[in-house]
Amino acid sequence: MTLAARPARRRSQRGLDDRLFPGATAVSYVVAILLALACVIPLLYMISLAFQSDAEVQGGTAVLLPSTWQWGNIARVFDAAPFGRFLLNSLIVAGLITISHLVFDPMVGYVFAKFDFPLKGAIFTAILATMMISFFVRMLPLYVMFSNAGWLNSYQGLVVPFLMDAFGIFLMRQYMISVPNELGEAARVDGASEWRIYWNIVLPQTKPALAVLGLFSFVFQMNEFIWPLIATSTEQMRVITIALPLFNKESFTQWNLTAMASLLLFVPICALFLFTQKYVVRGIAMSGIK
Amino acid sequence: MSLVDTVPVVDEGTPPSPTRRQGRRVTPLRRKQIITAYLFLIPAVVFFVAMFFYPLFNELLTSFTSGLTDPVPVGFDNYLRALSDPVVIHSFLVTLEYAAGSLVGSIIIGLLLALMLNQGLRGRVVLRTMILVPYMTSIAIVGLLWRNILDPSVGILNTALHAVGLPGQEWLNTAPLQTLIGITVWQESGYVMMLFLAGLQAIPEEVYEASKIDGAGVWTRFRRITVPLLAPTTFFVLLVGVISSMQQFGLPYIVTNGGPGDATSLFVFQVYQETFTNQDIGYASAMAFLLLIFILILSFIQMRIGRRKDLV
């Protein structure tokens, strides 16, 4: 498990030029660039859409680029509804869940990686099996539970169903298996408590995996939309994903403002991804799980 | 507990832990270890029982009852009804088609991309990042954005077609399911590509070199080396892909509302419909459990095949 230290293999000598047909590398470049463009062009178009004028989005035909960039659209989104609040709610909820994942998932992963105890297989299996449970199966019972607890329309109501997840536990377990046992044993001999061994010795070794876990948790929670739709009922608790259809007015869909609101969600996540994409790439490679 | 024996959680590959060396005899040290492990596990057990298994159990009870208010026990009626309901069967078949289409599509495109990027193209980090961006984007945004792009009258795609003299296409009417598959492939291919890239980088260069000396051509090497050595990755993509695509909900919910007609009524969307639109909660619960059972059986079969072919 040498996640952090995987050697970057150079494959330059593996160009296809001399293998398939002359110019195969050139073809590869063209195809790869075209596909990469196909991935980002719709999202770039969303940016263009966000800055178009009302006339441009409501005209009979679509416009590729705005004639003048309507920076005022940003203010219009915030005027139409408290999007600052929605964004803040999204950040609070996703942030709390991420912190919880970072605290609990490694703890559980550590136990499964380094300890042997009765029922270990059964418990691990049961936790992993939760990945197959569609959120719908537990949504209504959760709703009833939270309603009885008076937790609907509150931060705890939005956060608690997602406090830990099987993916994070699995990820951390995979990583912790590679942390040498000797480190912990030496400390154990010196009489360190189990908690200290975990907290001061093992956990610091897993920083790269924690980065992956934190990023994935944050992004996927920012993107969550079904549970907030059901579990919130006032504007104060609304998160940004469920506010996106707000500009679908009866008279017309304000596509420019819908797109601008989408950018409020998309830009922070995209920026975070760009800054940490090295970790994301490793994270996917390491776990192979969403 | 036979599960402990059938599921080797700590693999033979890992160095034996100190507890293992001491065997199963309960020494004071081992007892301490067990207690520590359980203490560390308490939060997780509480959480998963309260937030997963208890609701799951409740939903299971619901599936044996009727209706929203004053539910009456109906035994297996909901299950039997679902198994013979043409609407449910149709939606199940549509889901299979969706899962197959999006898996095949993203595996082909993902593999193609991985093979190309693995040649050490210049700027591959930039390309890789671009390709991964859709995967990081919220389904709420993806749905709304494609809904706009594909709009027959005001969408940019038809505007572009008109501009080059081609007739506009009503994608969401003429090929609704294929359109949803296309959007999924667009979103997921980057993720699949990453898995294949990791798989490719794990193939030792020497294997290629050896076969090159033997005079094998590119196509032969691809067939004889790359494909078989990537098989575990492909298998993994398939298994995880089946689990997630069988549970797709966001796209029909946001883009098509299950229509036109019942063309995109994917199974989980149908469960949603039965729950909230048709108010048939017991029935919806039974459907949800049938899907869960199906996914479990399918994964089980995949596992069996995978093990026989030595893929896992």
Added chain:
Amino acid sequence: MNQPNNGLSRRSLLKAAGIGGLSLASAGMLAGCSVGLNKSSGSSSTKGKGKHGVTGERTGKELVIYMNAGHIYKAYTDLFSRFEKEHNIKVTVNPQQWPDLQTKLTAGFLSGDVPDLCEENGSWWSVRWGTAGNVLALDDYIAKDGKAMGFPSDFVKAGVEVRQANGSTYAIPLHLTCNGLIFYNKGLLDAANVDAPKTWDEFTEACKALTGNGVYGAALNQDSSYSLPWVLQAGADYFDASSKKFLTPEAAAAKSFALQQNMVYKYKSSPAPVASVSYSGPQKMFSAKQSAMILTGPWDISPIQTGSADIELGIAAPLTGKTQSATLAGSGLMIPAKSQNADLAWELIKEMTKLKTELAVTTETGMTMPRKSWAENSAVKSDPLLNVVAKSLPLAVATDKPLSQNNNIASITTAYTTMYQQIVSQQTAVDTAMAKFQSTVKSYV
């Protein structure tokens, strides 16, 4: 052998997930069979019950209303702020689209977490949820205040009847509208030298004449309820309670669907509707001058006039096929059984349905209202558009009425939508789609 790390991690994950999940599920199944099945519905409310509704932490402090997002008119919000001062209570409005509203209410009825007052969409909601005990029967309130507020005498009968069952009333009409009116762009019709159509033949001819240059003659709606006026105009019933048959006589109903299909695929005078959650697509095309006519109801007046002030909007009475017909639409107000401010909610209903409020809403938005005295008011009579609507209201039929207590009514609507969209969006043969619909709904009645 190759990539040991990945292989190992995968193996343990897959084995664990596969085998474990299966045994887990089967264990759950067994447990489910052995344990009693009498799951209590919703929360066992420990809160003290008042005369109506329940007493909870919001009682006397905050009145929560769920309303359709398109109906938060200024006339209502002004009324709410007045109401807040008069009754010293905070009024919170939670706007939702109809489907989301239904989702939230369903979850709410399961848990007991419901609003104090709720708008309903004129379909089966009030009667079905009312007879199930989720929504209050308003009979006591009506006995007390009915005479003073003119209920039911001053309300159009059809609008009241769809909210009644077994002698109880479950909602008070808020808006009364009909679907099947012809909205037309006067400028486009004049330019093509076409008069507003009155019959099916005139309509199809007008559509053909108006289509061209990027403009469609008409735009059909993806929402299947917009197809019901056609069915009625063809002389067919949506559901005949005596024979328990849908779409009878079938030949007549088939004719209406064939007409709509031909508009799209034969005459190409309407775009094929695209399935979605919204019913506003045609109105948006009309506002963008991409469609010369649409068949709709008064709820589209305000969006068109505010969205495209330069369009000269004309409204014509529903078409005559075999008969002249329209479908009843509109919304009402209901009080959930677990409302924490039921009495105050009733006070608010009385305010919202006053003639004065109705006229204010009409002036603001062009929405049409359920009071007879509203239709008689000079402000309404003198408005050329509203006058057409008011005159057409008596033609309106509540197609869902004979089914309102059928437990499968929602599934029937879903099946009808499937059939309609197959016909107009996917060009499925009318006979095939209808036969499939009939076989699906057969078991529902």
